[in-house]
Amino acid sequence: MAEKCEVVSQTGMEIAIIEKKMETRIEKQHRIIGAEFMPDENLSTKGNVMNKIETKNVQCWYGDFHVLRDVSISVEPNTVTALIGPSGCGKSTYLRVFNRMNDLIDGFKLEGDVLIDGKDIYDKNIRVNELRKNVGMVFQKPNPFPKSIFENVAYGLRVNGVTDKKLIADTVERSLKQAAVWNEVKDNLHKNALGLSGGQQQRLCIARAIAVQPSVILMDEATSALDPISTGKIEDLIADLKKDYTILIVTHNMQQALRVSDKTAFFFLGDMIEYNDTKEIFNNPQHEHTRNYVGGRFG
Amino acid sequence: MEMNTKEKIIEGLLFACAAICVLTTLGIVAVLVIQSVQFFSEVPLKDFLTDTQWTPLFADKHFGILPLLSGTFLTTIIAITIALPIGLTTAIYLSEYASNTFRSTVKPVLEILAAIPTVVYGYFALTVVTPFLQIIFPSLSGFNAISPGIVMGLMIVPLISSLSEDALYAVPKSLREGSYALGSTKLQTAFRVLIPAASSGIIVSVILAVSRALGETMIVAIAAGQQPRLTFDPRVPIETVTTYIVQVSGGDVPHGSLEYKTIFSAGLSLFVITLILNNISFFIKKKYREQYE
Numbered sequence: 001m002a003e004k005c006e007v008v009s010q011t012g013m014e015i016a017i018i019e020k021k022m023e024t025r026i027e028k029q030h031r032i033i034g035a036e037f038m039p040d041e042n043l044s045t046k047g048n049v050m051n052k053i054e055t056k057n058v059q060c061w062y063g064d065f066h067v068l069r070d071v072s073i074s075v076e077p078n079t080v081t082a083l084i085g086p087s088g089c090g091k092s093t094y095l096r097v098f099n100r101m102n103d104l105i106d107g108f109k110l111e112g113d114v115l116i117d118g119k120d121i122y123d124k125n126i127r128v129n130e131l132r133k134n135v136g137m138v139f140q141k142p143n144p145f146p147k148s149i150f151e152n153v154a155y156g157l158r159v160n161g162v163t164d165k166k167l168i169a170d171t172v173e174r175s176l177k178q179a180a181v182w183n184e185v186k187d188n189l190h191k192n193a194l195g196l197s198g199g200q201q202q203r204l205c206i207a208r209a210i211a212v213q214p215s216v217i218l219m220d221e222a223t224s225a226l227d228p229i230s231t232g233k234i235e236d237l238i239a240d241l242k243k244d245y246t247i248l249i250v251t252h253n254m255q256q257a258l259r260v261s262d263k264t265a266f267f268f269l270g271d272m273i274e275y276n277d278t279k280e281i282f283n284n285p286q287h288e289h290t291r292n293y294v295g296g297r298f299g
Numbered sequence: 300m301e302m303n304t305k306e307k308i309i310e311g312l313l314f315a316c317a318a319i320c321v322l323t324t325l326g327i328v329a330v331l332v333i334q335s336v337q338f339f340s341e342v343p344l345k346d347f348l349t350d351t352q353w354t355p356l357f358a359d360k361h362f363g364i365l366p367l368l369s370g371t372f373l374t375t376i377i378a379i380t381i382a383l384p385i386g387l388t389t390a391i392y393l394s395e396y397a398s399n400t401f402r403s404t405v406k407p408v409l410e411i412l413a414a415i416p417t418v419v420y421g422y423f424a425l426t427v428v429t430p431f432l433q434i435i436f437p438s439l440s441g442f443n444a445i446s447p448g449i450v451m452g453l454m455i456v457p458l459i460s461s462l463s464e465d466a467l468y469a470v471p472k473s474l475r476e477g478s479y480a481l482g483s484t485k486l487q488t489a490f491r492v493l494i495p496a497a498s499s500g501i502i503v504s505v506i507l508a509v510s511r512a513l514g515e516t517m518i519v520a521i522a523a524g525q526q527p528r529l530t531f532d533p534r535v536p537i538e539t540v541t542t543y544i545v546q547v548s549g550g551d552v553p554h555g556s557l558e559y560k561t562i563f564s565a566g567l568s569l570f571v572i573t574l575i576l577n578n579i580s581f582f583i584k585k586k587y588r589e590q591y592e
Contacts, residue, residue: 099480106399133482143473146496156481159491205477212481 051115052077052246053098053216058112060093062105067093071112071272073265080238080247082257082278085267085293091250094267095218098248099135100128116216133160136209136245140221142201144193144208149176149185152193152204156212171211179207180237199230206237210245217241219249223256235260254294258282266290331570334563341557347564353527353543355561356552362561364568366527370444370537371569374519375512377448377533378455382508385452386459387501391489393460394467406464409457417454421521424450429522438534442524445533451518455508462507466500467493499587506580510573516541540569 053075060068068090075081083091093102100121102108114121121131133156144152153172162168172189176182181203185196193204202222209217219238223231231253238247238260251257257264257278264281266274266289274281274290285291339347342362350363389409393402429446433439470493478488494501516539524536525546538546544562552558 101476101480104476104479129482129484131482132480137476137480139473139476139480141473143471143477145474145477145492155478155491156483159478159481159483159487208477208481 051075052079052117053248054113054115054118055097056113056115058094058097058110058114060090060097060102060111061107061109063107067270068097068272069270073272073275075246075248075263077246078242078244079262080242080249080260082261082264083248083250083267084252084254084257084264085273087252089267090270091267092220094272095220095248095250096137098216098218099132099137101132101137103128133212134214135216135218136212136214137218137220138202138205138209138222141225142198142205144196144201144204146192146194148190149193149196149204150189153208153211156208160212172207175207175211176204178210178241179203180233180240181207197230199226199233202226202230202234203237206234206241210241214245216246216248219247221250221252224252231256254282254296266293268293328570331563331567334560335567338557338560338564341560342564351529353538355558356547362564363529364540364565366529367538367540367543367565368568369529369531370519370523370527371513371539371541373444373531373533373537374448374451374515374523374539375509377445378452378512378515379505379509381449381452382455382459382512383505386456386504386508387463387494389456389460390463390467390501391493394464395485395489395493406461410461412454413457415454417515417517418521420450420454421447421518424518424522436534440524440535442522442526442536443534444523444537447518447522448533450522451512451515454515454518455511458508458511459501459504462504463497463501466497466504469500470496499583502583503580506576506583510576513569513573513576514541516545520545540565 051074054073056072058068058071059066071090071094073081083095085091096102097110097114098116098121102110110122116131116135120126145155147155150172153175154168157168157171162171173182176185181200184200185204188195193201196204202225206217206222223234226234235256238249241247249257249261261278263276264278265272266281266285266287268289273287274285276286281290282294285294347362347364349365350361351365352361352363353366354361393406397405424447425442428450429439429441429443432443432446433441439445467489474492474496475488478492483491519539520542523539523542525538525542526536527538527543528535530537543565547558547562
């Protein structure tokens with residue numbers, strides 16, 4: 001079981017690397033011939049292989065409340081995408097579309113296509129826990145389980161049927177190292193995780209998420225409860241994790257979006273107003289709402 | 300009347316109300332201790348704790364509390380063995396699987412179980428459960444420990460399920476989400492995250508249920524047989540501490556006699572046990588409160 005998991009995710013990783021290579025090659029070619037790089041959406045009917053994540057005309061409701069209207073976005077692999085906008089505009093709902101976390105809410109309804117690696121994740125044959133293993137999530141408030149640091153990171157492996165002690169110990173160590181928290185906790189692995197500081201807890205939660213080897217990581221305002229130093233550490237970490245994962249973050253911190261993201265989507269009252277390279281969104285916004293928001297005039 | 304005087308009188312009344320509870324408790328303890336001291340001046344404590352027979356009402360008198368304690372613990376263990384799995388499963392179902400409307404309907408209905416008079420449970424054990432068990436185990440005596448034990452277990456199910464459900468429900472949503480986000484199922488989340496996180500509340504609910512079972516009188520008085528016997532065999536008649544007290548208080552034992560004083564020593568034993576349990580539950584509550592915050 002464990003070996004199978006590894007094989008699957010390794011192939012996933014290889015595909016991502018191949019895709020990345022192809023993408024850079026095409027980009028270069030386009031640059032040489034002076035054309036703008038713009039993947040043609042008509043190329044595939046069910047998802048473009050270039051895109052890690054793609055949504056087409058996604059609409060969401062909580063009961064009668066229409067929270068998201070017609071959101072279409074394509075995300076390339078190994079990039080960081082920031083979702084920004086005022087509170088209550090559907091950013092978090094949109095983020096939670098990708099690991100089907102909204103399914104836990106009574107009365108949630110979704111229309112449209114949500115594709116990850118070209119597969120419709122709302123297809124009835126999709127196994128939701130497999131999907132959630134592939135799409136990790138870090139929450140606004142650090143939420144370690146009331147267990148030891150080691151058990152927190154091992155949890156995802158255990159619930160997915162991994163029993164090999166050595167594999168678990170190795171994965172825990174690797175994940176904590178990758179989440180840049182290993183040096184601070186390595187002597188206290190069997191102490192309760194609730195004794196850690198907020199910033200350490202949040203990096204522990206990141207380690208917990210990457211321990212099950214997802215390919216996408218969702219971060220829902222993951223630094224909003226942290227002090228500037230911890231926030232800086234996590235931003236560095238995001239830049240570092242980008243080489244292995246595709247990352248989507250929701251943030252209210254404009255500077256953070258500017259610092260860490262490649263692309264930014266601006267949400268306003270349930271509509272995705274503008275989606276573009278982060279630099280463009282901040283330096284040359286096309287819509288008045290976007291301009292006002294990133295200029296700090298509201299929100 | 301002047302305002303100040305009025306205030307003083309009201310304050311005095313409020314104090315008197317609060318004092319009634321405390322004084323009652325002190326009074327009970329005082330009666331238990333005074334009568335027990337007199338009892339122990341005639342019967343050595345060593346005999347009381349080590350003698351294996353309890354026959355204060357017979358010609359050949361023995362004052363060993365062990366047969367009564369064994370009866371009490373036997374019925375309590377049977378009750379908890381029944382109530383813990385059922386109560387905890389019910390709590391998990393109500394808190395994690397049932398819809399809001401279902402939970403708000405079923406929970407009060409479950410709590411009605413706790414409102415049935417225990418004398419009714421007693422007759423239920425004697426006239427329904429025992430005959431039914433005798434079909435399966437023909438050697439079962441008409442009075443026995445297993446039947447009242449099972450019925451007592453059913454009686455305390457709501458105590459465990461209701462308090463445990465409160466404890467599970469109070470576990471922050473963020474922990475559930477954290478667990479689901481790692482690909483775990485509802486069942487895995489319930490057993491690996493929620494129960495450990497809510498363990499202090501669950502343990503407290505079990506201790507309260509144990510205290511309730513230890514002190515239960517009517518069910519065992521009716522269905523267990525009133526025969527003090529040092530045994531852990533659930534098929535034969537036994538007697539619990541509470542049943543013995545009922546038997547003597549209701550009988551024609553002269554007040555002030557040694558036989559009469561036995562009920563105070565028995566009562567004191569029970570009081571000490573439940574007091575210890577209550578303190579354990581208080582300690583757990585205090586130590587593990589809001590552990591996940």
